[in-house]
Amino acid sequence: xxxxxxxxxxxxxxxxxxxxxxxxxxxxxxxxxxxxxxxxxxxxxxxxxxxxxxxxxxxxxxxxxxxxxxxxxxxxxxxxxxxxxxxxxxxxxxxxxxxxxxxxxxxxxxxxxxxxxxxxxxxxxxxxxxxxxxxxxxxxxxxxxxxxxxxxxxxxxxxxxxxxxxxxxxxxxxxxxxxxxxxxxxxxxxxxxxxxxxxxxxxxxxxxxxxxxxxxxx
Numbered sequence: 001x002x003x004x005x006x007x008x009x010x011x012x013x014x015x016x017x018x019x020x021x022x023x024x025x026x027x028x029x030x031x032x033x034x035x036x037x038x039x040x041x042x043x044x045x046x047x048x049x050x051x052x053x054x055x056x057x058x059x060x061x062x063x064x065x066x067x068x069x070x071x072x073x074x075x076x077x078x079x080x081x082x083x084x085x086x087x088x089x090x091x092x093x094x095x096x097x098x099x100x101x102x103x104x105x106x107x108x109x110x111x112x113x114x115x116x117x118x119x120x121x122x123x124x125x126x127x128x129x130x131x132x133x134x135x136x137x138x139x140x141x142x143x144x145x146x147x148x149x150x151x152x153x154x155x156x157x158x159x160x161x162x163x164x165x166x167x168x169x170x171x172x173x174x175x176x177x178x179x180x181x182x183x184x185x186x187x188x189x190x191x192x193x194x195x196x197x198x199x200x201x202x203x204x205x206x207x208x209x210x211x212x213x214x215x216x217x218x
Contacts, residue, residue: 001084001085001088001145002020002021002022002025003020004084004145005142005144005145006084006085006088006141006142006145006146007085007139007140007141007142008139008140008142009022009024009138009139010137010138010139010140013138013139029165032122032126032162032165032166032169033169035122035125035126036118036119036122036166036169036170036173037169037173039118039121039122040118040170040173040174042121043114043117043118043121044114045111045114045115045118045174045177046111047174047177047178047180047181048178048181049107049178049181049182049185050107050110052106052110053104053106053107053110053178053182054106055105055106057105058101058105058106058108058109059101059102059103059104059105059106060105061101061105062097062098062100062101062102062105062108063098063101063102065097065098065101066093066094066095066096066097066098066099066101067094067098068094069090069091069093069094069097069098070090070091070094070095070098071094072087072090072091073086073087073088073089073090073091073092073093073094074087074091075087076090077091081144081145082144082145082146082147082148083147084145084146085141085142085145085146085147085157086146086147086156086157086160089157089160089161089164090160092164093164093168096168097168100168100171100172100175103175103179104171104175104178104179107174107175107178108171108175111174114174115167115170115171115174116167118166118170119163119166119167119170120163120166122166123159123162123163123166126162126166127154127158127159127162130154130158130162131152131153131154134153134154134155134158135153141155141157141158
């Protein structure tokens with residue numbers, strides 16, 4: 001997008017570039033990951049693997065949605081130059097959405113409140129920071145390669161970018177913990193397999209029982 005001229009920095013606003021990309025762009029993804037991880041930690045989440053998390057329906061639906069995003073995003077870029085940023089953004093997110101949902105679609109479909117909250121909380125912070133930076137002239141967006149639609153002065157493409165980067169980060173973090181839990185439980189089941197039986201003969205581990213709400217730990 002930078003090379004195409006979808007946005008650019010003001011003169012004197014860039015200290016270092018690497019592969020024609022300003023250092024600030026690399027720093028953003030590092031900072032955004034840390035901020036999002038802190039928000040996720042603040043909100044909290046349960047990475048416990050549960051029966052049904054590998055159901056085929058949500059996983060297939062996620063893969064189809066991700067594929068549709070790639071096709072739809074690329075199609076938008078062919079319609080008009082004003083859809084370049086928006087279409088490129090949608091196509092960029094599509095493969096990651098497809099991969100994440102292919103792995104943990106069942107888990108993601110039963111925990112939407114958690115990952116949506118952990119996405120939107122830091123995204124709101126970055127929306128405000130980006131709006132201030134645009135108002136200060138730190139960078140500008142091309143009128144030719146954007147739709148011109150804005151919310152309170154913030155271009156819709158920028159809003160979607162921060163939300164998309166956030167949801168990919170959140171889902172990557174929670175699915176990492178979820179996969180570790182699944183692997184630990186799978187290993188525990190394998191160790192308890194009686195002689196003469198294979199691991200495949202053992203059912204998936206059940207989630208731990210909920211504690212009795214009437215019992216208070218000392």
